[in-house]
Structures are given as C-alpha cells and as structure tokens.
Amino acid sequence: MPTLSPNILALLPEYILTIAGVIIMLAEPCLKPGASRKPLGWIAIFGTLLAGAASWFQLGYGTVHAFSGNIQTDAFSVFFHLLIAAVVLVTLLGSLDYFDGNATHAGEYFALALFGAVGMMLMTCSVELLMVFVGLEISSIATYIMAGFRKGQATASESSIKYFLLGSFATAFFLYGIALAFGATGSTSISAIAAGLGSTATPRLAFTALAMMLIGLGFKVSAAPFHVWTPDVYQGAPAPVVGLMSTAPKAAAFAVLLRITFSGFPTMQHRWSILIWILAALSMTVGNLGALLQRDVKRMLAYSSIAHAGYLLVAFTAFPIEAISSAAFYTAAYAAMNVGAFAVITQIGGFHETLRTLDDYRGLASHRPALAGVFAFFLLSLIGIPFTGGFFGKFYVFSAAIGSGHIWLAVIGLLNSGIACFYYLCLLAAVYSKPTAETESVASSAKITLPALAGLTIATVATLVLGILPGNTLWLAHYAGTATMIEDARHQCTAHPDNCHMQVRMEIR
Amino acid sequence: MNLDHSILTLLTFTPLAGAVLLAALPDKGKALQWAALAITLITFAMTLHLPAHFAYGAGASGASGYQFEQNIAWIDAPAIRYHLGVDGLSMWLIVLTGFLAPLGVLISWRTISERKKLFYILFLLQQVAMLGVFVSLDLFLYYAFWELTLVPMAILIAVFGRTENRRRAAIKYFLYAFIPSAVMLVAVLWLYVTTGTFDIPQLTALAATHGISTNSAALWLCSLAFLGAFAVKVPIFPLHGWLVDAVSEAPTAAVMVLAGKLGLYSILRFSFGIFPDQSRHIAPLLIALGAIGIVYGALLALVQKDLKKLAAYGALGHVSVVVLGIFTFTIAGIDGGIYQTLNEGIGGAALFMLLGLLYERYGTYDVREFGGLAQKFPWMVTLFVITTLSVIGLPILNGFVGEFLVFSGAMQANILHHAFYTALATTGVILTAAYMLLMIQKIFYGNLGLKSQSVTGWDIDAREHLALWPVMLLMLAMGVASPYWMNAIDTVGVDLANPSTTSSHPANAVYSVPGSNFPQHQYTEGGQR
Secondary structure, three states: OOOOOOOHHHHHHHHHHHHHHHHHHHHHHHOOOOOOOOOHHHHHHHHHHHHHHHHHHHHHOOOOOEEEOOEEEEEEHHHHHHHHHHHHHHHHHHHHHHHOOOOOOOHHHHHHHHHHHHHHHHHEEOOHHHHHHHHHHOOOOOOOHOOOOOOOHHHHHHHHHHHHHHHHHHHHHHHHHHHHHHHHHOOOOOHHHHHOOOOOOHHHHHHHHHHHHHHHHHHOOOOOOOHHHHHHHHOOOOOOHHHHHOHHHHHHHHHHHHHHHHOOOOOHHHHHHHHHHHHHHHHHHHHHHHHHOEEEEEHHHHHHHHHHHHHHHHHHOHHHHHHHHHHHHHHHHHHHHHHHHHHHHHHHHHOOOOOEEOOOOHHHHHHHHHHHHHHHHHHHHHOOOOHHHHHHHHHHHHHHHHOOOOHHHHHHHHHHHHHHHHHHHHHHHOOOOOOOHHHHHHOOOOOOHHHHHHHHHHHHHHHHHHHHHHHHHHHHHHHHHHHHHHHHHHHHHHOOOOOOHHHHHHHHO | HHHHHHHHHHHHHHHHHHHHHHHHOOOOOOHHHHHHHHHHHHHHHHOOOHHHHHOHHOOOOOOOEEEEEEEEEEOOOOEEEEEEOOOOOHHHHHHHHHHHHHHHHHOOOOOOOOHHHHHHHHHHHHHHHHHHHEOOOOOHOOOOHHHHHHHHHHHHHHHHOOOHHHHHHHHHHHHHHHHHEEEEEHHHHHHHHHOOOOEHHHHHHHOOOOOOHHHHHHOOOOOHHHHHHHHHHHHOOOOOOHHHHHHHHHOOHHHHHOOOOOHHHHHHHHHHOHHHHHHHHHHHHHHHHHHOOOOOOOOHHOOOOOOHHHHHHHHHHHHHHHHHHHHHOOOHHHHHHHHHHHHHHHHHHHHHHHHHHHHHHOOEHHHHHHOOOOOHHHHHHHHHHHHHHOOOOOOOOOHHHHHHHHHHHHOOOOOHHHHHHHHHHHHOOOOHHHHHHHHHHHHHOOOOOHHHHHHHOOOOOHHHHHHHHHHHHHHHHHHHHHHHHHHHHHHHHHHHHHHHHHHHHHHHHHHHOOHHHHHHHHHHHHHHH
C-alpha cells in the first residue's frame, strides 16, 4: 500500500469534495444564464463518488491520526463518510432535473451540497471539539441556504429563516458546552476530556458541559423537546433537500454524539444515559403522536423523523460496542429508507409541490404504479416490516438496549412503532385507494428521468440489502464500534497506566 | 442435491417467484388468473412432497424431531440462521395452506375484476408469509414472517374490501395484530439476550430442562408477551375485536386464511414449546376463555342478519374449540385441537366460499333478502348442507373427529371445574347446529326472498364445482380415514401433553445442553403427576 502523509490521507474525501465544489463555483458564472446547470450536477456526482471511494480506501490504513491529533480516521469515520457520501449522491441524482429550468443559480445548490457534505464528514472524523464545531457550522450553513432554495415561496423563506435562527441558537449551546468542558477538564480534545474526567475537581461542571452539548446536538438530530423547528422546516424546504437534511447531517450529529458520550464521557455513562433515556422516550412518543395529527405528507414525515431519532437514541443506553454498532447500523438503514421516501416525494410533487396532503396522494397507485410501489416499500421499511432495513435496524437497536437491561425503554419504543404504523398506513391506504376526480386532474404524468431512477434504485436496493443481507454493513458497524473502543482504551492506557489491565481486557474482546 | 433439504425453501418461495412473474404479465384477459392458478397448484404439489416422504417411524418412540431441515448461517452477529424444518405439527398445516391457495384463486376468478394484478400479487405474498411462519425454525426468521403476514392481508382488506368501511377495518386489523407483536419482539430479544440463540429446537430443549433463565418473573412476562400476540391473532375471546370487521370486509380468498391456524400453530410451537410451565399454569384461564368463546361466538352467530358476520362469529366459536382442546394438556385434547385447526381451515374456507358465491350472484350478505333458493340451486344447497354437517360435527365427517377428541380431552383434563367447562362447551355444539341449520333454512327454504325473486342467478358452474368439491371430499376423507392425518399429529400431541417424553427428544441429543441430565429427570417426575 502506498505511504501517504497522514495529513493528506486523513482528509482525502474532504479535499476531493472541496475541490469539486470550488470547480462548480468557478464554472457556474461561465455558463450562460439560461443554460442548463446539469453539467455542474454531474461534476458534483462524480466528486461524491470519488470521495466515497477515497473513504473506502482509508479503511485499509486502520486508525490514522492527523493534524496534531485533531483528526482521527478509523472504521467509525469511514462508516459515516460512506453513509454521507451515499446520501448526498442519491440527493444529487434526484435533484439534477428537479432544479433544471426551475431555479436560477442551481449551480450553487450543487456546490452547497458538496460543502455541506464536507462539513458533515469533518464532524465524523474530528476528535477535537472545536474541529467538530467547525464541521457543524459548515454543514449547518450549507443546509440553511439549501432549505430556502425554492426562492419566492413564502414557506421556503420561513423554513430557511426558522432553521437558521433556531440552528444558531442550538450551535451556541454546543459551543458553550465546549467552553464548560474546557473549564472542567482543561482540554477540548475528546480523549483528553476522558482522561481529565478522572481528576477533575468539578465533575458537575463537566456534566453540565455534556448536557449543553447534548442540547446542541439534540437540536441537530431533532430529538424532542428540541424538535419544534422540524415540521415547519421540512414542509417549506425542497423535497430533495429534506431528504438530505433529514438523514446526512443527522448521521453526522449522531456520530459526534457517539464520540462525545462514549469516548469523551465514558465514566459518566450512568448519568448521561438517564438524560438520553428521557430524550429517547420523549422523541419517540412526541414524534409518533405528532405525526398522527398531520395531513401534510412532508410534515408527517418530519414528525416521523423525530420518532426515528428517538429510536436511534435508544441505542445509546446499551453497552459501548453494541451501542455504537447498532446506532451506526440504524443510521444507515434510516438514511436509506428516508432519503428514498423523499426521492419519491420529489418525483411525485415536482418542483412546485402541487401534491402535498394525504388527499392529494389518493389514487397515486393507479396512475403511477411503479412509483407507488417503491413508496410503499419505503413506508413499510419505516414501519419496520421484516426483510427491510428498517426492521433490522430496529431489531438491532432494541436488542442492544435489552442486552443492557433497558427493557422498559424497548417496550416504549416498540409500542411506539405500533402507533407509528397507523399514520404510515393511512398514507399507504391513501396511495392505494381509488383516485378522486381532483387528484386525477393534478396528477403529473411526468416520466422519471434516468438519474432520478438511478437514485431511487440505489435507495431501494440499499434498504432491501440492509434488510435481507445486513452482514457486511453489520460487520463494518461492529468494526467501527470496536475500533473506537480500542482507540479509547489506548488513550486511557497512556493517561492512567495503573488501571490499564481493565482496558486491555476490552481490547482483547 | 437431495430434494428433502431444499423442498421447504422451494415451496416457500415459489409463490414469491410467482408474484414477480405476475408483476411482469400484462393485465389482459384471464392471463393473470391462469398464471396464479398454475403457481398455486405447483406450490400445492410441492407441499404434498412432505406427507409423501415424512418419516412417520421417527415418531414411534414418541420423539418427533424435525424433518426436511435446512440450516445455514445467515447473519453471524446476532446469530441468526436460515433454519427451516417441519414436524408433525406443522406438516399438515403447510399442506392445508397449499391446498387452499388454488381454491382461493378459483373462487376469485370472476369476483376480482379490477386491479387483478395487485390482488394476485398480494395473495401470493400472503402465501409466502404464511408458509414461512410454518417452516421457520429460527425465532428471528419466524418473527419476520409472522409480521409479514400482516401486510398483504391489510392491503387486501383496504383495497378490495366490500364497503366504505374497508380502510378502517384494515387499519384496525393491522393495529390489533401489530401492537402485541411489537411487545412480543421485546420478549424475543430478551430470549436471545438471555440464551444467545434464536434456534427454536435449542430453545425448546433449554426450556425442557429449565435452562432458559432462573428469573421466573421475567419468564412469565415473556410468556405472556408471546401468548398475547398469538391470542389476538387466533383470536381468543375477548381479543376478537378485529375479527368481525376484517372478515366482513375482506374478499373471500383472503377470509379463507384470516383466522385460526397461524395463531394456534404459534401457541403450540412457542407457548407450549418454550414456556411449558407457564402455559400449564395459565391453562385454566384459557380453558375458561375457550369455553366462553365457544358459547359466545355461537350465541352471537345465532342473531346475526349479515351472513358474513354470522360466519365470523362462528369462526370465533370454532377456534375457541381448539383453544379449549390444546390447553387441557392431554394427548386427546392436543391431537384433537390440531385436527380441529385443520378442520376449521377447511370448513371455514368452504363456508366463506359458498357465501362468496351467494354474494357474487345477489350482491348482498343480508339473510333476510334470501329464501327459497333450494328449488333453483340444487347443487348449491347440497354443498351448503355438507359444509354445515361438517361444521356442526356430524359423524363420518371431519368435524366430528376433532370435536370428539377435544371434548374427551377436556373431560380428562387435570384442571379445576373441567367438567363444567366441558359441559358449557358442548352446549356450543348444539348452538352451532342451531345457527347453521337456521341459516340453511332461511337461505334455501321458505318463501322466495326479495333478492331471490328479483335476481335470476345461476347454480354452481364448472369452475365453482372445481373449487368446492375438493373441500367436500376432503371433509369426508378426514372423517373416515382420520388415522392417516393423526399419525403425524399424534407424535407432537404426545410430546406436548407429556413432557416426560422430551427426554428421548432427539433435539436433546443434538444440542447438548450443559447439565441437561439431572434437572430433566427431576422435571419428568414432577411433570407426570
């Protein structure tokens, strides 16, 4: 294997995406104002594919430290890099024709998607909280702008501004948490925080720091009670953007949360797991009950994403390796099915989103049977029907929780998935009911273009494979979990050689 | 490759391949019907491989063991295996499932005229899920198929339902079944976490030696979670809330497989297999519920004006007979229960098919609009009467064998007030006869009803004969040659009724359970009482 400087190797995917993004920005003004922006989209797609390949390439190098230990590339970061690259890829494929001819400056959109991806990827491989913060900001700013991309629509502006204001507020909490952590342990590096926890004179301050960061990230993953922005933002943002921002930034935020909780504050698990227990139970319940009342499909799926954040949080109550691997797997499964569902919505609604409510979806199956079939598949996966990624993800998360004795949380979660059936089924029933005269008239007969079809196929196959042959993804997720724990153990050993034997046992496992 | 090891995979996934094939066929003429008929017939032919090659001898020592096994690794961690197998309990249920499918296609031939493709695809998927439930020997795989049985059925009801109420009925059915199943998943996961295996034979072997867990409270909750999910699916009184709505909405081919066998099979396999002690403790309650269900179902059937609701309450009564039988924990009761499960599948299917034919002709299930049809439709009245006689348990027809065994088992049961419950349940037989015969009388005799006058209708045609006579012949065959079926069933009945025989269960030999010898003997002595 060729030897590369760690500083180049560790951020290879990020470099590639940045370069592709810059090329797009430089090329955009060179195109005629009325010309199609599709070539720029293809550059973005190519860049994303290359970045994904680069992440896979990193896996062969094991754990790599770069930039004075601020960046750590390991199986964990590769897992999330690949996931983010895949989500961005599907989104780009779905939006190639979505913006074409509909929006000015569509080129910006592709560049922003790539920069957003850079931010998200940076979040997953940083082990220094300030770097995490930088990544968080990059990804957030990109998504704030993308949320308002249907310029001229009131809901789009509302969506963008709401997201921006509340998002900045939440980021401030996160930053404040970092400051407190520094105050309590004298460092902002995750491993140094873990080492400093043992000797800190102010454990309460450290815990407050963690709680602050939890609020900031809780906002990003739209966990209740920090979820209020979600329905409005999702309703107003363009459908492909919702597909992106309901999955990739969340995956990145969950990756950060996993790193902070399990690597940064491992000795406090008994305390923070209570907080997360509450967040999880609240998110599942609020999300599902809220979704029951919705008539707008995007709002309904917004509430559903809150509920799914709750299911994911359940994983955090488990033992470290199971928690990380099951959370990672669930993120992947959720990303596949949700990005797929929104890819379908993109196709159904078109740029102007003429079809919004449940009633608009009536009879979809009779004029677009294939699309309806795929949509039904994604909805069934969101319900958690067997042989789909959603089922296996849920299965894995809840078995991890039960393994650590959190049976009641599992009961709450699975009962919630029963409630969730109801609204997914209502949507499904609408899709498969007889068309009314009104829906007949607004039904678009537009054909699916080839790139969009490719995007949908990727999402469908991923959801199916995660449900039927989850072996490879499970392996990578498990590898991610163990890699992180081994690295933590190594840090602990250097910090406290006395109680190293305990950590070594873990390494052997 | 020996067919015995792949037959279960083949027969389970043939309908799936068929569904894919149907998706590609044009929705023109009768192509879809013929294709669906061919696929279901092929599947049925494959299911017949099982009784033809079933090693009955293996049951000679009271050991059942699984046959036609296929056991390959699927996912390493968590340890999930693709493990299929059949024993005397599941074999005939698989054949029954295969047998009813072509009849379902035949009976839908004309009634399903719109969106045929969707209908037949869902019908075949339902077939896959049901066969999967019966053949799975891995708890995860089983659970996956179990959940999957809900989806095609719910969509069938929602799309092809009879009235405007169909969506509500579909959602009600789905939620009723899904929520207890979600709780069951917690129990499944707990079992896995505690024992480290999803393998059903291993779990059964562990259970026989009290090796699952020493935490009796957790075991109890776990067994209740399982039983709850199954009881709703059967349904056992008072959890039958979904039944009547679902039955009265669902198209005939779907109703034929709606109630009964999935849940009853699961109770026998899991509640009895994995939680034998808990099931024995809770048996008095379930016997009482079974007896109440029989009478309750029959009484409500007696006053229904809607024929499909009548049949739905009737079905509640019939599955209650099975519940009563199996929870007696006697050989006769369990054998009879399993036999009666088959009977319910056959008799219920026949009844719903016949009612479907009436609906096809007259567009109503309201009994008041019929009357005096015997003159016009001699064939139909013959078939109705045969079905009725089977359902009410007349000797030489199948219903008699099952009911007789169940009630004689109930009389022997070692449970408080068993004679009272048996007596209560036998009044159900009388009530069943009453509502069934009254139904015949109202439809076929007396003055011509409103609809029978205004609509001409026609007697059974060739295709319908083809769909119904196999069932009638089977009723007769199962009535006079019951040992043919009982041979396989009996191996399981003996095992489940009397845990002492599990010591010679081959599962114990194959999966050596740590410390299996000592506690097992202890249990044997306690178990025989």
